Amino acid sequence: AVISLTTLQLVVEGTHSGIAPGQMLSAWMGLLTNSKVEMIGAVLQSVAVVLDQTDEHYVTASHPHPTPFVTDQASTDAKMEVGHHTDHGLLPELGKREVVVHIKKRLLGAIGEAKRTNxxxxxxxxxxxxxxxxxxxxxxxxxxxxxxxxxxxxxxxxxxxxxxxxxxxxxxxxxxxxxxxxxxxxxxxxxxxxxxxxxxxxxxxxxxxxxxxxxxxxxxxxxxxxxxxxxxxx
Structure with missing residues (x-):
């Protein structure tokens, strides 16, 4: 199954109403404090699955009809704010790829936060x-x-x-x-x-x-x- 950018951001950032920012991510990474090594291993494997899906797959999964990457310099240099009000439907393709990378890094950072280490x-x-x-x-x-x-x-x-x-x-x-x-x-x-x-x-x-x-x-x-x-x- 292909994970969409919207789903990824929902889990990591909590961007939909009714879900506090970071709530789902905190619950997910909180499983790393479990005493069962099998549970810890499962969490790490699940993060690997997220990282293994290419940035392009996250982007194209956000559209029923994928469009070519935007390559003009203005769009490339645009700063994409990742937060509650981000509208993926309006972001250019390269901007969405930047969002994916940001969220992947955020997901990895949450592992260290849960374990209070790097x-x-x-x-x-x-x-x-x-x-x-x-x-x-x-x-x-x-x-x-x-x-x-x-x-x-x-x-x-x-x-x-x-x-x-x-x-x-x-x-x-x-x-x-x-x-x-x-x-x-x-x-x-x-x-x-x-x-x-x-x-x-x-x-x-x-x-x-x-x-x-x-x-x-x-x-x-x-x-x-x-x-x-x-x-x-x-």
Whole structure:
């Protein structure tokens, strides 16, 4: 099923009468405080579904008869206010795409607000824990963020440049030993591929792109030679 921009904004912004701004989003993200790891995983997976639908699909789902993107500079530069009075029927196509990106970012930000931490830090923490019910969905959501074609997701992820693997996205991505089962390795490799296939990856440093390319060529199940030798001897 294709989600429309109107539906997305209704859930995230609460733009219809009778619904307080942010009420539905707060209830949705409030499920992250649930003690059941399966519930937390389900919430993260649902956010990944929202991010995986392309901006263009949100825009075209708002019209019974989609029209070509508006490309004149005045429309492109127009500032679109996302709020209670936004009328999607009057927004140009490029303006609607800006609204979609804003709402996607707002949705991700709500995860951190619910957990009282930075969203990416929270996801990376889960991605390094042994609990598969939350680890796999966290890695999958990181993949969905990395896959955003305009590059804002990559910028958000690679801005995490801490001193340890749980606070440095690049160090986490290139570390092969964070996953030890086939399903986990598949999720991690999908994340690596999302970075490699992003059309905006040119903004990343050359050494990062080169390392990502090597990892893609090595495949999902590659192990460093020393680790592979130890595994065989064990």
């Amino acid at each position: 969203t990416i830090s929270y996801l990376m923490k889960l991605a390094l824990q042994p609990i598969e019910a939350t680890r796999f969905p966290a890695v999958n959501l990181l993949r969905a963020i990395a896959a955003q074609p305009s590059g804002w997701g990559l910028q958000m992820l690679f801005a995490h440049q801490g001193a340890s693997i749980d606070s440095n996205f690049y160090e986490y991505v290139i570390e092969r030993l964070t996953e030890y089962c086939k399903e986990g390795k598949d999720h991690k490799f999908a994340l690596i591929q999302a970075v490699a296939q992003n059309p905006s990856r040119g903004h990343l440093p050359d050494e990062v792109n080169q390392k990502i390319d090597v990892m893609v060529q090595q495949g999902a199940y590659y192990l460093p030679p020393m680790v592979e030798l130890q595994t065989m001897e064990g």
